[in-house]
Amino acid sequence: MISYELVLEAADRLRKRVLQTELIASPHFSEHLGVPVLLKCENLQKTGAFKLRGALNFMTARDRAGLARGVTAASAGNHAQGVAFGADLLGIPARIFMPETTPPQKVQATRDLGAEVVLTGANFDESYDAALADSEQSGTVFIHPFDDPLVIAGQGTIGLEILKSLPDVGTVVVPIGGGGLIAGIATAIKATHPRVRIIGVETASAPSMYQAVKTGRRCTVSLAQTIADGIAVKTAGKVTLPIIRDLVDEIVLVQEEEIALAIVALLEKSKLLVEGAGAVTLAALLNNRVSDLQGKTVCLLSGGNIDVRTLSVVVERALLAAGRYLKLRIQLEDLPGALARLAGDIAASQANINLINHDRRSKGLGLGRTEVHLVLETRGQEHAAAVLAQLRERGYRLEVE
Structure with a gap:
């Protein structure tokens, strides 16, 4: 139902209708991972996605x-x-x-x-x-979003573009929802380059294809809330499953915090805005989910359609996970100068106060006590740990939120 020839036909139809998106080398991620990493930027497609x-x-x-x-x-x-x-x-x-x-x-x-x-x-x-x-x-x-031969063939044109730009590619890492994208790419690449490793990535919040390949049958999984909403599919595709089972070398799962960190890493290091579903591939690489990276590795960024409100939440979550935000609750004696002393001790630790809330009315507070809620900007996990240690040494009773 889906063949290499069908992908070639799709390429002819789409040649003047879609963008051949950039394949960008990433020196930062290449150095970090120890292999040449290139980003296939479908987030820059006409509609912002593949x-x-x-x-x-x-x-x-x-x-x-x-x-x-x-x-x-x-x-x-x-x-x-x-x-x-x-x-x-x-x-x-x-x-x-x-x-x-x-x-x-x-x-x-x-x-x-x-x-x-x-x-x-x-x-x-x-x-x-x-x-x-x-x-x-x-x-x-x-028009089915993934379980149709013509749809799969259209997505497979990405594989042809990768081979054209990078004939000696070793590994291609692709997001998986229903499976149309990776089924098409695997069909296009394996037909002429069977030794290229094709790696699929799902969020652990929606592992339908992972479970289907593992058990050998389609099954319906429970969906958890995820920032990778574009690949949150309960049941693997009927058409895509056998293709993926035959042609995809490995499927791995990533966690929500890992996806958030990958979104922020792409913003900071590559100046690319990518949605959660598109960032799962880099999340898999950065967290060593792929067992064997061979040669030049293409990381497919499948889409960039993320709204500003979601992006702000994702950035905050990622900064918390990276130790660059530190949320604390500290009890103080309700005396003049206590808050000023706390601020001075925080400054001495080289942390910056991003947000502060002084509350005398929290339930459970003893008489003569007050509670301060703080968000501190820190330089990373080691600095955050040092800040906590210094505040505890100075006698503060605190909880990390």
Whole structure:
């Protein structure tokens, strides 16, 4: 159902319609990991994510008359924008079903491309059921986000671009949600370069493909809250699973804090804005999840559609995890000068007070006591530990929050 030839056909259709995204060498991550690392920047694609490729290939491969009634899709955001972009390009109506928890930025971006957005369901799977039922009733064409040969072939064009830019690539690390992206890339690369290692990465909050490959059958997993919402899929794809089982060398899992740290690392070291689903690949590399990196390693950044509110939370979480923010609760005697003394001791430790709240009314405080909540800026884990040690040496009763 999916073949190398199908990917080549997709490349012909998409050549003038999508960007051939940059493959950027990263000296910082290369030095850190001990292998040449290159970043494939699908976050810089026209719609901010790779999904445009599969959706547009699906639509342009079909008879135009068959699309006259329009298209319907379900998406957490990026497939929605890909379908909306393609429908606008072809002049056909599009209705997109998205989870109620979809970030507002992704919803508005889809509407800006001319699509009708229906917010329904707590997650992708519930939106998918609603979209499929609506498509059957209205007679529109349903575009699956990952479990369709034409969609998979469109995503596989990324693999062709990697080989064109880097013929001696050794390892390619790819995010996994439903599996369409990695199935397409693996099909494109393994056909001519079978020794290239293809590594898939899922968030531990949604390990559907990891479990499916491990057990040998599709299963439904429980979803936890994740910043990698673009790959939060309950059930692995029916079409994608056998391809991944045959062609992908390894699937690994990453944790939420690791994803947050990878987002911040990409901002600071590469000046690239990447969403959670797109940053899982770098998170896997930075946390030594991949067992054997061979030669030049391509880290696929699959998308950059992250809203500002989410980004601010992610940055704060990452800084906390890295020890660059330190949240403390300290009890003091309620006497003149006590707070000034604390501020002086913090200054002596070379930490900077980012936020302070002085509270005399906390439940459980004894008479004559007060409580101070602090957020301190520190230089990292070692400095944070030194700050705590110095404050304890000076007799402060404190708790790390």
